[in-house]
Amino acid sequence: MKNILNKLDKAFENKVRLGIMSALMVNEQLDFNTLKELLGVTDGNLASHLKSLEKSGYTEFRKDFLGRKPNTKYKATKKGEVAFKQHIAAIEQLLK
Amino acid sequence: MKEKYIEDLQEIKSIMNRSSRFISLSGLSGVSAGLAALGGAYWAYVTVYSSQMDLGYRMAALPENAFAQLMLIAGVTIVVAFGFGVYFTSRNARRRGEKIWDAQTKRLLINLAIPLAAGGLLALILLVHGFIGLAAPLTLIFYGLALVNASKYSLPELRSLGIFEICLGLIAANFIGYGLVFWAIGFGILHIIYGVLMHLKYKS
Numbered sequence: 001m002k003n004i005l006n007k008l009d010k011a012f013e014n015k016v017r018l019g020i021m022s023a024l025m026v027n028e029q030l031d032f033n034t035l036k037e038l039l040g041v042t043d044g045n046l047a048s049h050l051k052s053l054e055k056s057g058y059t060e061f062r063k064d065f066l067g068r069k070p071n072t073k074y075k076a077t078k079k080g081e082v083a084f085k086q087h088i089a090a091i092e093q094l095l096k
Numbered sequence: 097m098k099e100k101y102i103e104d105l106q107e108i109k110s111i112m113n114r115s116s117r118f119i120s121l122s123g124l125s126g127v128s129a130g131l132a133a134l135g136g137a138y139w140a141y142v143t144v145y146s147s148q149m150d151l152g153y154r155m156a157a158l159p160e161n162a163f164a165q166l167m168l169i170a171g172v173t174i175v176v177a178f179g180f181g182v183y184f185t186s187r188n189a190r191r192r193g194e195k196i197w198d199a200q201t202k203r204l205l206i207n208l209a210i211p212l213a214a215g216g217l218l219a220l221i222l223l224v225h226g227f228i229g230l231a232a233p234l235t236l237i238f239y240g241l242a243l244v245n246a247s248k249y250s251l252p253e254l255r256s257l258g259i260f261e262i263c264l265g266l267i268a269a270n271f272i273g274y275g276l277v278f279w280a281i282g283f284g285i286l287h288i289i290y291g292v293l294m295h296l297k298y299k300s
Contacts, residue, residue, distance in 0.1 A: 018104060022111040030115070034199060038115050088108070091101045 007090035009083050011056045016041055016049045021084045024059060024076035031073050050074060058083055118200040118250045120189035123298060126291025128180035133283035136173030137276055140166060144276075163223075204249040211242040232275030236265030236282045251298070257290050 012018045019039045023030055030038075036046050053059040058080030064071045076084070113119060143165050186196040215238020219231045243258030261282050268278035 015104075015107065018108065019111050022108040023115040026112045026116040034115075037195075037198075038111065088105075091105060094101060095098060095105075 004090055004094050007086060008094075009087040009090075011053065011058060012084065012087045014049065016045060017053055020046075020049060020053060020074075021058065021076065021080065024074060025081065025084060029062075029073040029075040031071055035074065053080070056080075056083075114194075116200065116249070118204040119298075120185055120192055120194050120196065121250050121294075122181075122184035122188040123291045123293070123295025124188075125181035125184040126287045126294060128184065128291075129177040130284045130287030130289075130291060132173050132177035132180065133287060134280055134285075135176075136169055137280035137284060139169050139173075141276055143169065200249065204246055207249055208242050208246040211238050211245055214238065215241070229272035229275060230269070232279040233265045233269035233272075236261050236268055236278065238265075239282070240265060251294065253290070253294060253297075257286065260286055 012021060016039060020035060023035060023038055032046070032050075035050075036043065039046065041049075050059065050061075054061070058077060059074055060077050061072050061074045064073055143162055182196075189196040215234055218238070219234045222230050222234070240258040240261030240263075243254045243261060245258075247253075247255035247258060264278055264282045264286070268275060268282075271278070
């Protein structure tokens, strides 16, 4: 039991971060506003969780321009995908 | 403790579905598209075969004005089917608190449109060259391919509907001359059956 608990990733303890990763697992990339609408969170909340995921090396972003408006796209890194899959596997083991 | 993780898993699944699939597609739009197709097929039947009375195999020899009329019938049928589809689907999306026009809708429509446009153009080209009998099987096959392609971005059941349409198109290709019957089954009856099933399953 303790072993499994250790495999759970602290980065995904939070609902918003878990949501961001879930969305980025099935989408090549998503922009800030799409993520915001999808998760129903405020700008500041989303930005801080995105920053924290980025710090863990789980997501990365690319700045683009839509006409003249800046449009930031986020995507999951390889490391993030592996970590997320491990987290899910740990949850599933825990629920067995 | 366990409840939290069960909840987490459900949340993950829901977000993955909502962010990658267009799930507001209404079953009723399938039913209305089916009814529109049956109406269109009947109208076309009256137009083309009004001179031939017997049931069974028919030579569809199209006079010039019938061709224009058939195009009109096809156009009206598509507009009616699409209009009701958009109406029921946007109603469904509103009820679920989702937007009808977003990245998922665009992705669904683009992936639906590519095989559909290719098949539609091919059918038109063949029609112009006089291969009238191939129009029904080809539109069924390409429509099926379009559904299989689009099912990745919408309700997964579209895939099996697509496979049925493809099979029906292949069968129809063996029975040239019964095109309208197969067409009515594929676009009319299959749509209605699927629409009802989806409506019951998703309560849309």
